[in-house]
Amino acid sequence: MTFKLTRRSLMAAMPAMASVGMLAGCGGGDDAAAVSAEDAALKFDASTYTTVNVTLDGVALKLRQYRRVYVAKPVKMATTLTTFNTTTLADPYAMQTMVISVAEALVNDQTKPIYMVVNNAGWFASPVSTTVTEGAAFVSTSDTDAMGAALKAGYVVVNLGTRSRGARAEDGRWAGKAPAPVVDTKAAIRYLRLNDSLLPGSTSRIILTGTSGGGGLTSAVAASGNSADFLPYLAEIGAAGVSGSGSTATSTLKDDVFAAVAYCPINNLGNADAGYEWEYNATRTDSNTGALNSVAYSAGPQVAASTAIAASFPAYLNGLGLTREDGSALSDANLRDATMALVKKEIEAQIAKGTAVPALGANFSVSGVAYLNDWLTLAGTGTSATVASIDYAKYLAFVTKIRALKTVVAFDAVGVTGNPNISGESTLFGSDYYSYSNFTAWSWANNAVKGDGSGVDDTALAWDAYLASSTSKLATQLKLINPMAYLNTTADTAPYWYVRHGMIDRDTAFAMQTLLYYAIKKDASVKEVDFKYPYLVPHSGNYDVQEAFTWIKAKLAANP
Template sequence: MGNLNIKEQKKSWIYLKKWNCYKLEQVCYCEKPRVPKEQCMNIFVPAEYMDKQGNRITEGSRMGYTADTAPVIFENGLAGYHEAEPFELDDHRSMGVESILAGFVYVSCGCRGRSSVDKKGILCGKAPVSVADLKAGIRFLKRNASVLPGNMDRIISVGISAGGAMSTLLGCTGDCTDYEEEWKEMGADLTQSDSIFGAQCYCPITDLDHADFAYEWMFEGQIHYMGMPFVGFNEGNLSPFAQSLSWKMGEKYVEYFNTLELKNPDTGEMLKISKDHGGNGSAYLKKQLEKAADKYVAKFPERKQELEHYSWLHFREGKAYISSIKEMEQDYHKRLKLCPAFDDLDLIQAENQEFGTSVTDKRHFNTPLAKIMEELKVEHPGETARYLPGYKKICGDKELARQKRLLNPLNYIGKEKTAPYFRIRVGAKDADTSLTVTMILALKLMECGKTNVDYEIVWDEAHGRADYPGEMVEWVRSIYAV
C-alpha cells in the first residue's frame, strides 16, 4: 500500500556525489498500486536546495534557481506503450543529468503499460491507464509541494513516441475528470490539480483514430517497407490486398484532413490536401521540412554538400527547396511499416495491445476499416474473409470508444485546462507515423488560442529524441525566467 503524504513513506534521500544532488527512489504516488514497481517515481534534487535529511534550503541556488523557483521536469519512459519503471538519473534514455546541471528538479515517473499485470496475473495497463497513472504522479507532487523542493506550478512534462503522446495528453487535459475511474481504483489524490506548465513532446504518436489513414497518405505508392524486426516483420513488399487497402485509406485521409478546417498560422489560409501530396496543406508540410534543412545547414555548414546529392532537395539563394515529397520518400523518408501501420491485420503492433482489455490482451481498434474491407470483398475474397470479422467485432464497442477518446489529445485541445507552453519536435526521417499527424497537433494547439506552440521538424533525425543538444533546456529557461 502507498501513502499520499511523502513523509509518511519514510524513505531516505540518497546523495549522488557525481552529480551533487539528492535522490528519493521508488516513491509510490497512489494508495492502492496494482504494480508498485511501475506506479512510482524517482525524484532528483540539486544539493543546493536541501540538506541530507530532506529539509528544504531556501537560500541555496543553482544556475539562478532556488528550492522555491526551480522548474520541475516530469519525464515518462513509456516507449511503444510499454510499462515503464522510473529512470535512473544517468539513464541514456532520460534527460535527467542535463536537467540537474541546469538547476531543475528532475522527476522520472513510472507508469503501467500495455502488458502490465498485477500480482494476480491480471492485465491492468490498457488504455487509458498510462496517462491516468502519470496524472496521479503530478497530483502527488502537488500534494507534497510544501516539503519537496521545486516550483510545482512550473511542471514541464517530457516524453518520446508513445511517451510523447502522454506528454501531449498531460498538456491538453489539465484537471479533466474523464480519468476519475482509474484514479479511484488506484487511490490517487482526487483534490489536487494535474495541470502542467509546459509539455515537451518528442515524435508523439497521437490521433490513433486516424493514424493508419495518415500513414497511407504519407507513403502513397510506396509498396516497399523497411520492416520492424523487434515487432515481428522484416523488410519486404506490401501484398496486393494491402496495396488496395492502402489506396482506399489514403483517400479517406484526404476527406478527414479537409474537414479539420486547419489554417496556415502565417497567412490565415485554409489548408487542404489531395492525393499525390497535393494541396496547400502538403505545401505547408514541405515548408516545415525546408526550414528543418535550413537550420541543419546553418548549424553544420560543412554538411551542406551531403544534402545536395538528393535530386529533390535544392538550395536557392541559400535557402532549401524541396521539389517533391514523393521523391523524398523514395530515398530519405522511407516507409517503415505494414498496412495498416497501427491496427495491424495480425495484431502484432503495440497499439493492438494498448487497446486490449483485462481479459483480451490484443484486439483491433480501427472501426472504419471494416467498411473499407467490405468494399474489397470481390477483389480480395480470401483476405477479407480472414480479416474482416475481427474488425466487424469491434464496431459499436463502447469501452473501446472510451479508450480511444481518452487517448486522443485532439478531443481535448482548448476544452480542458491547457498547458500554456508546448514544444513539439519530430524527426524528418521519422517513419513511425505520418509527419502530418504532428503537424495537425501543432496547428490545432496554435488555433485554440490558449497556448504558445514551438513546433519544428528536425532534419536527419529519425523516431526518438529529435532535437539539437541544449535546446530543450534553453526553451525551459525562455518560458520560465527567474
C-alpha cells in the same frame, strides 16, 4: 508466472466484480472520508530517502532520492510484455512509482522547476527507472544528456513509472490498457500537488517530457489538463484529491503542467494509420515495405489495405477546422505544402548556421551512408542560400530509403493483412480480459482471427455499432489518449510546447505531426509552441538538449 485467474474465470468473475464496484461507489460521506484517508496515506515523508553520489561536469554532487508509490490504491502488477519478451516484475508497484532526485543543497528550495520524465517507448508499460544512480557521471553541456542539464539547472528530476500496453496484473488482467498511462501520469502530478508544501520544487513549474510513445503520452497529458473525463479512472486508483466514483467523482487538486517537451510523439492513434497511408501510399514498394507471412508487399493484401485506409484520411483532416498562418483552411489539398514549409524553414535555418546542405545531385550523409539528393533544390550559395523547391514525393522516397516503412497496417496491426505478430499499438486497447483489440474501422472490419474478441467476426457488430455499444470502451479509450481531443476545448492545456519530429523519421506520418502543431497553435490556452522537423534526425529524442533547456529557461524566466 502463475496467475490467480484464467481468462475464463476472469470473464465469469466480471459480474461479481462489477457489483463490488457499484457498492463501493455508494455514500457520499463515506467517499469523502475515504479520500481524506487516502490523501493522508499519500503524505510525503521527507525523512525517508537514499543518498546518491554522482558527478556533474566532473564535480562531485550529492543528491537525495525519494522513491514513492504515488496512488493510494495501486494495481498489483505481475509482468510486462514487450515485442520481444515478457519480464516478471520484482516490484509489483513499480509501474505506479516515481523516483524524485534533487541536489541535497536544494531539498528545502520550493521554487525550482520539476522536470518530469515518462519513458513509454512504443506506448509500452514502463516500470520506474532512472539514470540518476550511484556513481553516475553527467555532463551539463552535452547535447544528449538531459539529466545533466536538469541537474545543472537545479531542477527537481522526477522519473515516472506508468502502466501501459503489455502490463499484466497479478490477477491476470491486462491492466495497462488505455487510458492507464495518461491516468497514472495525472495521478503522479496530483501526488506532487498534494505534497507541494513538503516536497522540494514548485508544482506550478512542471515540465513534462518523453520520446516516441512517451512523447505521445506527454502530449495527451499536457493537452487535457484538469479534464473531468479522467476523474473516474483516477478515483479507481486512489489518486490524490479525488473523491467519489464514476460520473460523481470530484477533485480538489489539479493535473495541468507548465510545459510539454515532446519528441517524435506517436499521437492520435485512432487516426495514425489513416495519416500514415495517406502520406506513404504512393511511395510504398517492395524495396521499402516488408513482406508479411513471407508474402511480398506487391503480392499480398497490403496494397489494397493501404489504399483503402488512406482514403479515409481527407474527411478526418478536413473536419478538424484547423487553419494555416494565412487564415486558409488546413486541408488534404494543402497539408503536404504545410509540411514542406516547415521542412524548408528548418533547412534554411541550418544553412544560415553554416551546415553544409548538399546541392541537387550531390549526396546527403546519414550515419556515414551516402544518399542522393534528388529532391531538394537550393538557390544561391553559402549561408545566404535558400530553398528553391522541394519535390515532396521524392523527399518521402528519400526518407524510406534510409529506413523502410512500417508494414500495412502500421499501428492497428494485429489480426490483419497476414501479420503473424502481436505488433503495433493494438495491445493498448480493448477489454482487460483480452490481450488486444483492433481500434480502427478498417482493421475492425478486416480482423481475421477467430476468438480474439475483436472485429465483426467475433462480435457480429460493425465498427460504428460496436463503438456505440454499452459493452465497448474503445471510443472512450481513443479519446482519452489523444491530445487532439482536448486541444481547443475547455481543458487547461499546457501554455508552453516544445515539439520535435526528425526530418527523416518515418515512425509516424509527417501529416500527424503537422496536424498536432496546428492544433496546438490554435489553442487559446497556448502561449507558445516551438515546433521543428530537425535536419536529418531519425526517430529519437534528447539530441538537442542545449536548445531545449535554453527554451525551458526562457519560458520559466518569463513566468517567475
